[in-house]
Amino acid sequence: MKKILDITFPLSANLTVWPNDPPVRMEAIREAGKGARSTISRLEMGSHSGTHLDAPSHFIEGGGTVDALDLDILIGECLAAEVEADAITAEVIDSLNIPDDVQRVIFKTRNSQRFTETGDFFRDYVGVTTSGARRLLEMGIKLVGTDYLSAAAYSDITQVHCALLDGGVVLLEMLNLKDIRPGRYELVCLPLKLAGADGSPCRAVLIEDAKKG
Ligand SMILES: [Zn+2]
Numbered sequence: 001m002k003k004i005l006d007i008t009f010p011l012s013a014n015l016t017v018w019p020n021d022p023p024v025r026m027e028a029i030r031e032a033g034k035g036a037r038s039t040i041s042r043l044e045m046g047s048h049s050g051t052h053l054d055a056p057s058h059f060i061e062g063g064g065t066v067d068a069l070d071l072d073i074l075i076g077e078c079l080a081a082e083v084e085a086d087a088i089t090a091e092v093i094d095s096l097n098i099p100d101d102v103q104r105v106i107f108k109t110r111n112s113q114r115f116t117e118t119g120d121f122f123r124d125y126v127g128v129t130t131s132g133a134r135r136l137l138e139m140g141i142k143l144v145g146t147d148y149l150s151a152a153a154y155s156d157i158t159q160v161h162c163a164l165l166d167g168g169v170v171l172l173e174m175l176n177l178k179d180i181r182p183g184r185y186e187l188v189c190l191p192l193k194l195a196g197a198d199g200s201p202c203r204a205v206l207i208e209d210a211k212k213g
Pocket residue numbers: 048052053054149150173199
């Protein structure tokens with residue numbers, strides 16, 4: 001028996017976004033029953049709204065775009081690891097004893113207890129530091145997910161994004177991991193195929209195989 005766990009935050013007008021990013025807007029431009037036969041809405045949002053993926057071009061000039069992300073990375077075995085520290089440093093990653101075969105890792109941190117998708121933005125969230133990024137690259141990790149608006153620690157935003165994105169690591173941000181137990185899952189996270197975009201909201205799920213426990 002497989003159980004599908006949704007780790008996506010709903011996209012809504014009240015969603016917390018990165019400071020100075022555009023808010024999410026959804027507006028019906030015609031409505032069934034109100035002089036129209038069908039309802040159609042206009043959507044407006046930043047490319048990094050809600051649960052989303054970063055493409056290399058988010059930080060790297062001329063880097064790959066979200067429509068070119070490798071689907072083989074976006075679907076597959078994943079480790080959910082719990083971090084109790086205030087930052088995801090090389091030392092913290094070493095302490096997790098992540099097995100060699102792991103290529104996708106998502107970090108559940110105290111952000112999951114503190115963050116609500118409509119609450120205030122805070123800078124002292126738990127994120128990957130420069131040393132953590134270096135370690136993830138050395139380990140051959142292909143996808144990194146975290147439970148805040150950015151996978152990179154606030155103090156190391158540019159260095160961490162550049163290092164990981166340049167190293168071919170896909171970043172999966174703003175995951176809803178509150179109810180997720182550490183362990184192995186199958187991950188599926190697919191962005192919209194936005195031609196030439198630097199990122200895209202996605203629907204992310206973890207699939208738990210009951211046989212494996
Ligand atoms: Zn992003």
